[in-house]
Amino acid sequence: MFDSILEAVEAAERDGISLGELAIRREAEAGLRTREEVESNLHRALDVMRNAVERGLEGDLRSVSGLVGGDAAKLAASNGPLSGTPFVTALAAALAVQEVNAAMGVIVAAPTAGGAGVLPGTLLGLAKHRGSSDHELVMALATAGLVGAVVAVRASLSGAEGGCQAETGAAAGMAAAAGVELLGGTPRQAMHAVAVTMQGTLGLVCDPLGGLVEVPCVYRNATGAAMALAGIEMALAGVGFPIPVDEVIDTMGEIGREMDVRYRETAGGGLAATPTGRRLAKERLVQLKPRPRSRKS
């Protein structure tokens, strides 16, 4: 794919195409799959995302530990100050997907399972209010894929390597670019949205209770979508960010490499190590109970 967002934006501007179109052309040129195959894979991903949002919004799912579930439906039905806006639709959808994930339902890892709610939440939240077509959504997923590929090469997409900034942070950056193009913004605006969004998630640690993808992961997918929506709104208004996007991504990588191992998915620090975090992990999360040495199933 690309190893620089700026290079990709310049290539898209030269050809007068979107980042999504550029990503699909590049992928087809690599020769492993035809353009039709790439698009049909993205259509399937879109279907799975949509089903996960619907399933999660039903509100009856509980995670393996029983600690999370039902919050997406609660938010969708609320009558808060922002209810009825794309913002709340997106947050509820992001929660829904991550609740499905925690309950061992089917999701699209985008880029990972732990950050799987941010992108569908943001895009389907916007699409519901704008009436976007499936084709537009598939192109937006391609945009997100291009951004994720750059982050994979320049920094990391793994919480164990770079903290949550590399999972929900990267997902928010991907969703920001995808959202801008979905709403008709330019590749350059998409680039600014990534920079504004990802500067907001720098330093975010990965501190799941008991090491499980439940708390705070489910909530953090919703706040990740909120960060993406902030980036989208600002970029579409013409706001840029003084530090170039590729340097923001490099900064995320640098912070991840310096991050103490306690903050990289090991449950050794952060929320996982709070008194309540430890107590809940002990009481509710099966994996911290000593397992029998040998077990027949």
Next chain:
Amino acid sequence: MVSLLDIIGPVMVGPSSSHTAGACRLGLIARALVGGTPERAKVELHGSFARTGTGHGTDRAIAGGLLGYHPDDERLRESLTAAEKAGLEITFENTKIRGESHPNTTRITVTRDGRTATMVGSSLGAGRILVTSIDGFPVDVSGAYTTLVVVAKDLPGIVAKVATILAEENVNLATLRVSRQRKGGEAIHVYELDSPPAGAATDRIAALSAVQTVRVVERVA
């Protein structure tokens, strides 16, 4: 190169691409080594697989892989019950695999029709896996290709014979690695292929006098 579809994907049963999707793929490879659903499986879990495996469904994911389920198959959730029904007896053990540095690692020993195979593999993140040992031989199997695993006497010219048969059967080789336990003993050949070999190709390879076993591991990623 990072593919668009590595980033927007895989489609999988949650909650963790490494502890669930990757674990399922490791189970699929163990299954392939005995050519179908085993009758018995011993699954040893190391590191983070042992510590957080149950909550991540790692046990269910590996059992599902042994039954032939893929990472996006919702039956993974109930695979332990399904295994019992299918006559697959699984034991799980937490262990420390000596010399193993990757946190998400498992050793799986499977038996089917009197054939036993052992493999060690790790889940690297984002659903990617690496099998590092088969029957005690060091290997590198990513599951991204159809893989042909051949155990043969360590004699000159065997690799050339196998490669010739593959070429004649129109199968292109992506990578090849040979390793052995000792000179003149047994060697393992791992061929990663661009397309699955036809039955005729594997029959011809199995018929070579130096060849002891031929196993085809389908692409899992």
